[in-house]
Amino acid sequence: MRALIAGAGRLGAQIAQVLAAARNDVTLVDVDEDRIAELEGRLSVRLLAGDACEPAFLEHAGALTADLVIATTGKDEDNLVISLLAKRRFAVPRVAARVNDAENAWLFDRNWGVDTAVPAATPLISLIEEATGATDTVALLRLSKAGVDVIETTITARSRSAGRTLVEIPLPEGAVIATVIRDGQPTVPAPEMRLRPGDELLVVSHAATEQEIHTAFQ
Missing domain, CATH: 3.30.70.1450 (Regulator of K+ conductance, C-terminal domain)
Incomplete structure (x- = not known):
């Protein structure tokens, strides 16, 4: 599976690490160049610095061939724009987005290209399971935690x-x-x-x- 994750904060990095460990092709992007530099050598994924809200950059990051896009930035407006671009412009089969502010949850639906809306408080295991449907990956993660x-x-x-x-x-x-x-x-x-x-x-x-x-x- 080709996964594109927008937002290289703690959550995005953890998701990237788990999906890569399950032998998926993972690209992790973030607008913060320093954050991307910090992760170099720590994650076995493709790392890119740039704004995922920009269609040209999203295409450069691999949106055209992605099976899954996960928007995990700390800004709901960015996650919505990324989701909409992924679904409407690049026809990504599965799009998941993090909801940072519960009051904005009603926006995160198919109208904005979101297949799976994930509240910020959702545990990592549940988030990955909901976003990818990869129950085998989740099982491996649970074993690791145990x-x-x-x-x-x-x-x-x-x-x-x-x-x-x-x-x-x-x-x-x-x-x-x-x-x-x-x-x-x-x-x-x-x-x-x-x-x-x-x-x-x-x-x-x-x-x-x-x-x-x-x-x-x-």
Whole structure:
């Protein structure tokens, strides 16, 4: 999914981080050049400085090919303009906007291009779920908040685990293979399953580090 987020404040940055972690193509923009510079190197997303209320900049940021636009600036008027441009000018399939002032909530509807209006007090998890419909992303976020990590690793021809069955691979303590994605389809990880190059594993762990999981399989 291609997501364009306007507003790189705390909320916008958190949403960008979560969507990027779920392997979405994310662009985060903000009119404040200093804020964008501050986030450089901290987020693995495309960062751009500019005014998302300007059609030319919004197009430059990727609105023409975006699947989702989320307006999270601190100004309701800006969020409405961004939403209207996204929906009417660029035909973005899904548009969500943050409502900063509850008295303005009645404006945030389809007339202004808003598919999902999100009150400022809405928890981050609910906001992402409402804006994207990505319940799998939300589930991963909830696990992370509970102190459980979901670590992904991909088997290649050079991986030590390629050609071995799952039961033959010693896992770090506290780690469990949740699923094996093969040919784009999630598969129940039976002990006798033999790993192939291209297999993607999702490992749930409350103790093992990403490096320990990588060492076990790679």
